[in-house]
Amino acid sequence: MSEPIVRPAAPEGGDQRPPIIGPGHTFGTVTDKISAVVLTGRTPRWWFVGFGIAFSLAMLLLYAISYLFVRGIGIWGVNIPVGWGFDIINFVWWIGIGHAGTLISAILLLLRQEWRTSINRFAEAMTLFAVACAGLFPILHLGRPWLFYWLLPYPNTMAIWPQFRSPLMWDVFAVSTYATVSLMFWFVGLIPDLATLRDRSRNRIGRVIYGMLAMGWRGSAHHWHRYETAYLLLAGLSTPLVVSVHTIVSFDFAVGLIPGWHATVFPPYFVAGAIYAGFAMVMTLAIPLRRAYGLEDFITMRHLENMARVMLATGLVVAYGYMMETFMAWYSANTYEEFMITNRFYGPYAWVYWSLMACNVIAPQFIWFKRVRTNIPALFIIAMFVNVGMWLERFIIVVVSLHRDFLPSSWGMYYPTFWDFATFFGTIGLFLSLLFLFIRFLPMISIFEMRTLVPEAEVKEELA
Amino acid sequence: MSRPPIYGLMAEFTEPNELIAAARATRDAGYTRVDVYTPYPIEEVSEALHLRRTRLPLLVLIGGIIGGGAGFALQYWAATIAYPVNIGGRPFNSWPAFIPITFETTVLVAAFFAVLGMLALNGLPMPYHPVFNVPRFALASRDRFFLCIEATDPQFDREGTRRFLERLVPRSVSEVDH
Numbered sequence: 001m002s003e004p005i006v007r008p009a010a011p012e013g014g015d016q017r018p019p020i021i022g023p024g025h026t027f028g029t030v031t032d033k034i035s036a037v038v039l040t041g042r043t044p045r046w047w048f049v050g051f052g053i054a055f056s057l058a059m060l061l062l063y064a065i066s067y068l069f070v071r072g073i074g075i076w077g078v079n080i081p082v083g084w085g086f087d088i089i090n091f092v093w094w095i096g097i098g099h100a101g102t103l104i105s106a107i108l109l110l111l112r113q114e115w116r117t118s119i120n121r122f123a124e125a126m127t128l129f130a131v132a133c134a135g136l137f138p139i140l141h142l143g144r145p146w147l148f149y150w151l152l153p154y155p156n157t158m159a160i161w162p163q164f165r166s167p168l169m170w171d172v173f174a175v176s177t178y179a180t181v182s183l184m185f186w187f188v189g190l191i192p193d194l195a196t197l198r199d200r201s202r203n204r205i206g207r208v209i210y211g212m213l214a215m216g217w218r219g220s221a222h223h224w225h226r227y228e229t230a231y232l233l234l235a236g237l238s239t240p241l242v243v244s245v246h247t248i249v250s251f252d253f254a255v256g257l258i259p260g261w262h263a264t265v266f267p268p269y270f271v272a273g274a275i276y277a278g279f280a281m282v283m284t285l286a287i288p289l290r291r292a293y294g295l296e297d298f299i300t301m302r303h304l305e306n307m308a309r310v311m312l313a314t315g316l317v318v319a320y321g322y323m324m325e326t327f328m329a330w331y332s333a334n335t336y337e338e339f340m341i342t343n344r345f346y347g348p349y350a351w352v353y354w355s356l357m358a359c360n361v362i363a364p365q366f367i368w369f370k371r372v373r374t375n376i377p378a379l380f381i382i383a384m385f386v387n388v389g390m391w392l393e394r395f396i397i398v399v400v401s402l403h404r405d406f407l408p409s410s411w412g413m414y415y416p417t418f419w420d421f422a423t424f425f426g427t428i429g430l431f432l433s434l435l436f437l438f439i440r441f442l443p444m445i446s447i448f449e450m451r452t453l454v455p456e457a458e459v460k461e462e463l464a
Numbered sequence: 465m466s467r468p469p470i471y472g473l474m475a476e477f478t479e480p481n482e483l484i485a486a487a488r489a490t491r492d493a494g495y496t497r498v499d500v501y502t503p504y505p506i507e508e509v510s511e512a513l514h515l516r517r518t519r520l521p522l523l524v525l526i527g528g529i530i531g532g533g534a535g536f537a538l539q540y541w542a543a544t545i546a547y548p549v550n551i552g553g554r555p556f557n558s559w560p561a562f563i564p565i566t567f568e569t570t571v572l573v574a575a576f577f578a579v580l581g582m583l584a585l586n587g588l589p590m591p592y593h594p595v596f597n598v599p600r601f602a603l604a605s606r607d608r609f610f611l612c613i614e615a616t617d618p619q620f621d622r623e624g625t626r627r628f629l630e631r632l633v634p635r636s637v638s639e640v641d642h
Contacts, residue, residue, distance in 0.1 A: 027503060027607030153538060161542035163549070165561035173568040181575045188579055192504075192605070199602040215589035218596070219604050221487075223586045224505035226518045230582035233524050234575060241571045248564055451504040451607075459508055460481050 020115045021453045022297025030298075030450045034443050035200050037293050043440065046292065051436040057429020064422040065140065073143055075419040082402045082414035087141035089394040090424050092249055093277070094134035094431075095175065096270075096390060099242055100278020101127025102182060105189070106238035109231075115306055117449040118298040122289070122439070123282050124186040129434040130281075131179045133427040138171065140423070167251040174248040181241055185234050188227075191217050192448040246274045253397060259340035260401030263328065269321030273390060276314035276360075279307050280386035287380045289439065298445055301374060308367045308379055311386065315364035318393075322361065336406060348413065349400045352392055359389025468615035471594035471642050472497075473625050474601070475611045475634035480506055483609035486632040487512035490611065493628060497617035501595065501610040523581040524574050531573025536566045597641045612640060 021030075068075060078085040101123040108116035139148045151172045153162050162169050194214035201207045217223070250270035253261035283304065290299040329341035344353045363385035366372045373379070404411045438444065451457060477483040483500065487509050490498050500509050536559075543549075544556040583589070595601055595612060604610050611634075613625050622639075629637045 031503075031606045153542060159547070161547040164539040164543055164565060165558055167564075170564040170568075173565045177568040177572040180572060184575055184579045188582070196503075196605040199605045215583070216591060216593060217588065217605075218593055218601075219501045219503060220586075221500040221502065221506075221509045221513055222515060223588075224502065225510045225515050226520055226582050226585050228505050229518050229520045230578045233521060233578045237524075237571050237575050237578065241568075244564070244567055244571075251564070448504045457480060457504070459484065459506070 020118070020300060020302050021450070022300065025297065025454045026456055027451050027454060030454055031196060031200075031447055033295075034298075034445050034447045034450065035197055037439070038197060038441060038443055039201055039206065044292070047436060047440060051433060054429045054432035054436055057425055058433045059429075060422050061426020061430055064419050064426050065136075067419065068140060068423075069145065073141060075417060077414055077416040077420055078141075079412070079414075081405065081410050081412045082399055084141075084398050084402060085414055086416050086420040086424055087137045088252075089391065089398050090427060091134050091137035092394045092398075093391050094130045094137070094427065095178075095249060096246065096274035096277040097281045098127040098130035098134065098178075098182070098278065099246060099271075099274035100282050101125070101130075102178075102185075102238050102242040103275055103278065104282070105185060106235040106242065109235045110239060113306075114453065115303055117453060118295075118300075118445050119282060119286060119303055119307075120449075121186075121189065121446045122285065122435075122444045123278075124182065124189065125435065125438045125442075125444070126278075126281060126285060127182050128179070128186060129431045129438075131175070131182060132434070133431050135175060135179060136427065137423075138175075167248065167255045170248045171252055174245045178241060178245045181234070181238055185238055188231060188234065189446060190442065191215065191227075192219065193443045193446060195219065196447055197443065243271055246271045253401075258401050258405055259334075259336040260325075260344075260397065263325060265321055265324045265328070269318065269324075272314045272317035272321070273393060276311060276318055276386060277390035279311045279314065280383040280390070283307050283311070283379060283383040284387060285435070287376055287383075289444065293439075293444075295445070298450065304376065304379055305373050308373050308382075311383070312364050312367040315360065315367075315386070319361045322357070339404070340401065343404050344396060344400055347400070347404065349396070349403070352395055352400070356389055356392040356396055359385045360393060363389070467642070468620070470615055470622070471597075471640040472612045472614040472617075472620070473622075473629055473637060474595065474598055474613075474640050475629040475632060475637045476600060476603075477609040477611065477634050478607075480609060482633070483611060484508045484512055486611050486634070489632055490613065490628075494619055495613050495617050495625075497614040497620070499612050499614070501601070501604040501612070503605055503607060503609070518585065520578065520581050520585060524578045527577025527581075528570045528574035532566050532570035534573070535569025536562055538569075539565060594640050594642050598638050600636070600638070608635075 076085060076087070078087070101120075104116050104123040105120040105127075108120075139145050142148055151162060151169065153164075162172075191214060194210050195217035198207055198210040198214045201210055247267040247270065250266040254263060254266040256262060286299055286304070286307075290296055326341050329337040332338075344350070363382050366378065366382060372382075399414045403414055475486065477486060480502070483502065484506065487498070487500055491512060491514060498513060500513060502509060539562040540557060540559075543558070543562075548556045550556075595604075595610075598610075600608070601610060611629075611632075613620060613629065615622075617625075619625070626637055
């Protein structure tokens with residue numbers, strides 16, 4: 001124990017980067033500021049407005065789903081040859097968005113990136129809500145959604161078992177495992193903060209509810225010891241999990257033989273795309289939230305800059321994926337592969353492809369410039385471009401690959417209907433409704449982890 | 465062994481360094497039934513209290529092995545014994561195709577073991593605990609640090625231990641009722 005143990009609370013000398021926490025904060029101020037958002041008696045008016053809009057959209061989702069149950073998937077634009085439309089596009093889009101939460105909470109934890117602390121909680125919440133939206137789509141597109149449990153292996157009177165060699169079965173296991181593990185990871189992270197809310201809540205209902213959720217957490221050193229081990233192990237388990245989930249989602253396509261799907265580049269390209277989309281969504285949410293709640297001290301310019309850098313890096317991987325798809329189409333010397341790319345460039349959906357290039361390849365290049373990287377409105381606009389771009393990417397993969405495959409006699413066009421859009425925007429409403437409820441009732445920043453970042457937490461050398 | 469009249473004696477500190485020093489001094493004085501309550505995890509405190517390594521990683525490993533084994537066994541059994549489907553003479557036990565699900569069930573069960581194991585070893589959920597009887601203890605989840613010497617400690621003496629704790633210059637020392 002001769003080595004000095006110093007927790008870097010502020011950037012070390014010579015580090016010109018902005019700090020990861022504003023100056024002058026103590027254990028008390030960090031606790032009070034974050035818990036006040038939840039424990040305040042007054043809910044800001046914009047919260048009601050925002051929640052109202054989001055909840056109306058969620059009701060639209062309910063309406064669209066009810067109508068779907070009554071009429072069947074004929075109300076959507078899907079038909080042969082495009083049997084996978086908005087449902088699968090939205091599924092992949094949402095699940096991709098979820099991945100940034102796990103990346104921030106697990107991978108950046110293992111890499112000891114301390115700046116993750118102030119964004120990991122709501123990024124994890126974002127993961128959960130995005131996975132909830134994603135999980136709806138494969139079930140809804142089953143045709144008879146009420147029989148979705150046939151996908152699960154259970155002893156049944158029909159004496160049949162699922163086909164475990166199918167990527168669609170892998171998907172069932174991957175997505176349900178991902179949702180479960182993300183939920184547990186998020187909840188474990190919340191326990192000490194729930195105890196804080198229990199102790200600081202001024203009304204009885206708050207004390208009882210937060211008290212039950214905190215399960216009697218008392219901050220014992222013995223408990224922290226196991227808690228930290230469990231948290232680290234969960235991070236270690238979540239890291240390969242998050243990679244496996246989008247890899248398996250990409251197998252839904254890559255294992256098929258359709259030109260535009262059958263590509264070995266798909267797993268890494270999907271994982272990078274997921275992180276790209278997810279960071280864009282974290283940015284989209286973080287920028288208004290820090291403003292609305294005055295959290296600029298906790299989510300600093302450094303965080304936004306780092307997230308922008310991750311976006312740029314993963315954006316370049318995605319651009320490499322597009323390049324390789326084009327290259328392989330030529331290099332394979334396969335007529336169908338070549339046609340697939342020609343059709344993307346000049347076919348009836350060419351405008352989608354070129355919009356995708358503008359959103360996902362050109363827009364993030366502005367992040368190279370420090371002036372853009374430190375300009376909050378510019379970052380928000382780029383993040384919005386990426387959100388749209390990643391949706392278009394899935395449109396290209398799903399629809400454009402399917403609409404013209406091997407036989408010209410079986411070509412067709414895909415036109416989404418009102419119900420496709422209603423379901424899609426409905427899930428955005430569901431996502432935002434859950435997010436509004438989350439920021440109102442749970443601490444959106446991990447309080448106990450923020451305490452470790454304040455200067456007071458520094459342990460003096462002579463004691464170590 | 466009859467129950468001691470109080471749960472223990474608790475000292476409050478305002479600063480993590482004071483607490484680490486106090487935890488060391490308490491250990492050095494020979495107290496063994498000691499617990500420390502902090503608003504965030506402090507590695508040095510675990511070291512000062514000589515906390516043993518936790519068995520949790522072993523539990524998680526066992527969970528992972530159970531999950532992986534059961535996941536593969538389920539697929540093997542379903543695909544070769546319960547419901548074999550002959551597709552162009554391909555082998556029933558097509559194990560590479562079973563790997564993705566085996567991986568997922570491994571992670572799933574290991575994660576359950578990590579979370580439930582942590583809670584079980586910590587004895588949570590615990591609806592009642594004597595330390596909450598100290599009114600100021602509510603600050604343990606905000607910005608204060610507490611050290612509690614429990615009355616079941618062989619060296620515990622209501623007066624002597626109080627004098628010992630006061631020598632550590634805490635903000636206050638209070639008795640913890642059962």
